[in-house]
Amino acid sequence: MKRLVLVTLLASSVLSPVVSAQQLMEDTTERKQALRVWGAQFEELEYRYSDDDEELGVWKADLFYGTDEFKARWLSNGEYAIDEQAYHTLENQLIGQVPVSEFFDARAGIRFDTPEGPDRTYAVVGLSGLAPQWFEIDASLYASQDGDVSAEFDAEYELLITNHWILVASVDASIAFSEDREIGVGKGLVSTETGLKLSYDLIDRSFSPYIGVVHERKYGDTADLARDQSSGIEDWFAVVGARLSF
């Protein structure tokens, strides 16, 4: 036993220059770590004026932090009725996002709705990315704490009038697979929001004011529920706002 130790010692002392020659330093610098990035933007931050003289403040915001492999994201959007001083909608989502294909990411997380009226909490799964011909797509499936399942589909297309004047067309549709009468949602196609906005990139892409029109409509059972509440089922808005990114 002793002899073996001695031999090992000897061997290691003889071999050590060779061994340490192989011990080149490990790269532990930031370069060897996954690149972490953050971003924050208001895709919409706007004032809406409807054909019924209704005034709304509307935003759609997004904050993220993470790597190519995983991003944490906070999505927030809401509609604030200025006269009523009440939130028509107020949604916040906390989600994780991972890439699933070259152009698409999968998302999962939780959505909290806390508008005027009853609150809801949903589990969310979804897909977002860039479809062929440059359509930006977001598709989400929601399951509420009461087991109501709904889906939302967003598509957006940017038409470059010039490299600074951009016309953005968007359509947003939501569908419910079961009724949630308390929050005025009927089964089937619930509502659509269609928009056309002309923006100008004033400071890089971080401040782009825009003007546009938005059309909102409720359908089917949802429209019936709205009629019962004697609220409108269709609205046209003139909008003025800005896209902001930080």
Added chain:
Amino acid sequence: MIRFSLLAGLFALIVPPLALAGEYDLTVDRVKIDTGEFVKEGIGYNGASPGPVLRFREGEEVTINVTNNLDEMTSIHWHGLILPFTQDGVPGISFPGIPAGKTFTYRFPVVQSGTYWFHSHSGFQEPDGAFGAIVIEPEAREPFRYDREYVVQLTDKHPHSGDRIMRNLKTSADYYNRQQQTVGEFFSDISEQGFMTTLRDRLAWGDMRMMKADVEDVQGFVGMINGKGPEQNWTGLFEPGERVRLRFINSSAMTYFDVRIPGLDMTVVQADGNNVQPVTVEEFRIGVAETYDVIVRPRDAQAYTIFAESMGRSGYARATLAPESGMQAPVPALREPARLTMADMGGSHVMSHGDGANMADIDHSGMEGMDHGNMAAMGHGEMNHGEMNHGDMAMMNGNARDPFYAPGSGLTPTAASGGKFLSYADLRAQQPLYEDREPTREVELRLTGNMERYSWSINGVKYEDADPIRLRYGERVRFKFVNETMMTHPMHLHGMWSILDVGADQWNPVKHTINVQPGTTVYMETEVDAAGQWAFHCHLSYHAAAGMFRKVIVEGGPESMSSALDSVNATAGGDL
């Protein structure tokens, strides 16, 4: 006193050849960079960006004390210099880096001559301004003559910091691209090519989700020469009839420049610090991190504009050669922005969505002409008209096709004057640096990426997930670069020469940075004669940072190397 200085002078005359040693001091500082269009906080050396021109002599033993006055780590890499890897200045690979407030002393023998440069290899300090030039006087007489010389160091100064640019690109890859195709271009294309052709073209690109305008990721910079913007007009003086050597260095973060001096022919005598057989051109494209030395001979007592247009035509640098300061010559207008063609997508796997018939053509032709034996044929300017995209015809007129671009590529350069535009295929070593021998093996490196996500990689793997490339000391490795992306990548191997295969065997030019154009395959060979570990990466700052980077380990090597490595491990990199 006089006698003493006379003696000292005599002594100096005798002694230098015996013990050539120089000591240099560099400080790394926060500086203001004034482009003439904006003033920007940046990083420089000895109080300025660009830093000083370091003038070494071949055979000199240099000692360079680098004092870090920043509040963050820094480093200096001596770009293109052959030296022990511990002096190469890449944090995490050569040494730990230079901490804030510390001085690090580099020591290495200068074993080469020519034009090189130095820059920080830490974070985005280089795009933020941390670079300077190196000029090494040769021991022997040079095979060309000149009466005076100037360093012409190009850069692309951006109003945003490097960190900000990286974040913006990661958030939105087209953040800085203001040359995208618009509705107006759609209609002008219709009037030129007809509705169906235009529509089909837009649909084909839309299907790939790629942009023809994706030539320059980062636009909005001011092109600068020796720290002066176009309006500030750096001027080099000459006497009519003199031969002036211009040492062009492209220290840009991201920008390739097409350089010309209207009214003057340029004789290229050096590429990446190594002499080449002289070739006279009217324009050349300088990739990021490359150097070209050219000799011009202005005979008239007039001003000449050095005009360096960015490859994507989104900006330019401008300087003047004149017999007297204050003189200027007309500044040409920028040419039309380049547009990629389907040929540039030749290597892209995304192409499989596209139209198959077209692709088959491209795949073959993209490779041919790069082959050894085929080089002779390239002068014939053969091209497949079928795959050429309408608008690019203009690009191709007159010039034989450059085999280092995919046939029909929208990036193929042509001289504004209609004359000769330098191609890699024109470069021949003046003297072979190595004995020509068969490579011992081939290493294929596919240049890969995802533009939309702004992630860049080699063989589909980013640096963070990659194992080192292992080479054996004494090998001659043939690297095969296959560019599967739609962007040009200037690939830079540290510590060992990159012998670019232009099909000229022992006369192949010896470089340190090799441009690989989209849809092409390029070969280079490396005599693996430097033990240790080295960086190997795309020199576009934001591509390297996004993962197009590798560590190369050279195993084995002479005894002396092993002991050098020991001492490195003991001291963890020089005297701090």
